[in-house]
Amino acid sequence: MNILFVCSRNKWRSATAESIFKNHPIHQVRSAGTEPSARIKLSAKHLTWAD
Structure with a gap:
């Protein structure tokens, strides 16, 4: 699942959330403003891109 913060x-x-979840085994994450x-x-x- 692609997650956009x-x-x-x-x-x-959003940048902090991306950093926290960047190595999640199932989800791909990005952030933007x-x-x-x-x-x-x-x-x-x-x-x-985001789900």
């Missing part, structure tokens, strides 16, 4: 700037909440200043900006590709 999203928060505003992708600096603390919704603000223009986000470290990784949320895109349609992220949404297509």
